[in-house]
Amino acid sequence: MNAISSFPSSSLVSASLRKQAPQSKLKILSIYKIKPSVLTSSKTTKTHFDKLLSVLQYGAFLAAVEAPAALAVTGENNNEEDLLTTLLYGAIIAFGYLFIAPPIIMNWMRLRWYKRKFLEMYLQFMFTFIFFPGLLLWAPFINFRKLPRDPTMEFPWSTPKDDPNIPLYKDR
DSSP states (O other): OOOHHHSOOHHHHHHHHHHSOOOHHHHHHHTTOHHHHHHHSSSSOOOHHHHHHHHHHHHHHHHHHHHSOOHHHHTOOOOOHHHHHHHHHHHHHIIIIIHHHHHHHHHHHHHTTTOHHHHHHHHHHHHHTTTHHHHHTTTTTTTOOHHHHHHHOOOOTTTOOOTSSSSSEOOO
């Protein structure tokens, strides 16, 4: 007798399994030491983890259904923009960023430096941070120091003559 014929056929195995009485739940529960009331309840409780998984699956389904096809494949994004237009827009933005906004910010800071409240100070320093390259570009050319009152003084750092009638500096 060969090895294959020594095993019973699959129909015999399934028939023998059908003939056996199913084990009771109490016997299985006694093996695992679980209370029968927990497993025999008909009410199914979902944990937070199960709820999260179902929400993630639903979100993945919606993303797959609602997402458009790849634009490079469909050709819907083949709007040709020439290089000249792109460079022109970039030059306009760079001109405003480097040459228009920084002097306005510096003058605003000069006028309101000692009168500002917290929110205005926050906005001034925010714009200083955003437009820092332009402020560095303008800093050597814009001078907000007070001008000397004495006409004999050529520069603000010159030493004035000792005349008590002439104030040291004049306001702008």
